[in-house]
Amino acid sequence: MDERAFSRVAEAYAGRLYAVAYRLLRNRADAEDAVQRALMKAFAARASYSPRWAVSTWLYRVLSNVCIDELRRRRPPPDPAPAHGGRDSGDVERVDLARALDAVPREARLLLALHYVNGLSYRELARVRGISVNTVKSQLARGKTILRRALGDRRWIST
Amino acid sequence: MDLDLTLREFFTAAAPPRHALARLFRGLGGRSPRLEPLADRFRIEASDHGVTRLRPGRGLGAASPRARGHAEQAREELREYLAGRRTFFRVPLDLDGVPEFQATVLAEAARIPFGEVVAYATLARRIGHPRAARAVGNALGRNPVPVIVPCHRVVRGDGSWGHYAFGHAMKTFLLGLERATPLLVGCATSRIVCRRGCAHERRVAEGNRVVFASLRDARSVGYRPCRVCRPARVA
Missing domain, CATH: 1.10.10.10 (Winged helix-like DNA-binding domain superfamily/Winged helix DNA-binding domain)
Incomplete structure (x- = not known):
């Protein structure tokens, strides 16, 4: 996937990626940060993208990896629900x-x-x-x- | 009322702010600074039993081939750690001449999980000396093997960095690096989960990498822990 194709894909999915990150991390700054990190990771690893996968699946995996690692650092709330x-x-x-x-x-x-x-x-x-x-x-x-x-x-x- | 419907409404309500998207794309072309070459700016000294000292400088200090082996292993692990490819150190340490109190503090600091920070006072409490936060700070300040014993993961109670032998900027770099490096990586094809830095983890293809927050999480979806790096020790 070349740089221009990646930008198009990233632009098409950024909103949806952000929505997932926002709902998981529950604040705008962390969600923006997570999407940016995910897109940078995906951009750096774009050569390893295999077309047998949907682009969305690949991007969601990279994003969920970033979000899950962010959640790891957070302590569970004392009184969750x-x-x-x-x-x-x-x-x-x-x-x-x-x-x-x-x-x-x-x-x-x-x-x-x-x-x-x-x-x-x-x-x-x-x-x-x-x-x-x-x-x-x-x-x-x-x-x-x-x-x-x-x-x-x-x-x-x-x- | 239907839970599915409510969940759908709840989850679709997060529209991204427009300026945020623009900011996201501005960062895309940027490169994060490479910390890897920093590994060559440490002088690593070792004995036959393990690494004895890590300080600013160059070269290795080792009197025997065995000691040299430890020093070289430490250098390689440091390089991987600084490149975000390793989350733990395997090289043995030789802290023989370290006073007892300091050894206790260092042992406790070594237990702080990768990517987390703890206050000096918390560390003092953990070693059973709740009023000795300052002494803990001093003991960490004389840490003979910084980075390998992660004294950079100890911060002041108010969240500020506190003193660090290699300076504030380095502490910021290291904590930022740990923030961006996942701890547990699973392989989607073998369904085995490893610590980042394990030889098996390095062989996992980029497209098969799945990050987990804890071993329990990984187990809950059918992954098993690696028998080589034993992630149960840390997560």
């Missing part, structure tokens, strides 16, 4: 969900972000993290179960 139920304000729900996500193990959280931000299929998720499709399914299911429990709202249980 206080239960809040029955509130109807959208903002409150959003805050609750962000907090509840902290209770979800990192790998499942990453898969949830990639799945819901970008609509990546199970197969693509499996390729991004180098895991089996079955593992993807079980991680997503586990993540959602933990979310439902952390949100402490009976409404979620039936879905």
Whole structure:
């Protein structure tokens, strides 16, 4: 992949990469930094890109590697997910969900972000993290179960 | 209400600020500074038992072929570390003449995981002398093997760097380097996870590299730890 092709691809995906990074790292500065580092890494390793992969899969893998390593340095919050139920304000729900996500193990959280931000299929998720499709399914299911429990709202249980 | 729907709404709500994207592309052509040549600016002294001293200067100080072997190994590992290809040192150390308190401090500092920082006071607490933060600072200041025993991972309680034998800029460089270097790398084809710097890890093709935050995470998705570098020791 030459430099111009890479720039085009990077431009096309930067927004989506940023959305994943922002939801995982939860602040703009870290998300920008992660996307920039991921793009620089991908740029440096562009010769190793193999066309048998979708470009998106490759970029998501580089980005998830950077984000996961950033999450490693963060200590888990002492009280990850206080239960809040029955509130109807959208903002409150959003805050609750962000907090509840902290209770979800990192790998499942990453898969949830990639799945819901970008609509990546199970197969693509499996390729991004180098895991089996079955593992993807079980991680997503586990993540959602933990979310439902952390949100402490009976409404979620039936879905 | 449907959790799937809420998750989809939650995750799509993060639109990138326009100026941020422009900034992202400005950085693309830039190169990060290469630290690797710094490895040649250390003088490494070794005995038959291991490395005894690392200080600014040049060359190796070794009286026997065995000692020279240790010094050369240290030089090579330092080069890899500074190039972001290694996260741990295997070369043996010989800290025989070091006083007991300082040896305890250095042993505790050596346990600080790669890429993390700890306050002087925390380190003092960990060795059972909670009021000895200043003494810990002094002991680290006389660290005979900086970088290999990572005294640069110890900072002041307020987050400032504190004293460092090779200067503030070097401490910033090292901590920045550790921030940009992953600790655990898995191979997507063999599903084995290694510490960065393991001989097996180096053979993993660029396109097959998957970074993990902990061994537990890697295990949870079906990866097993390498039997050579034993990542269980650090993560």
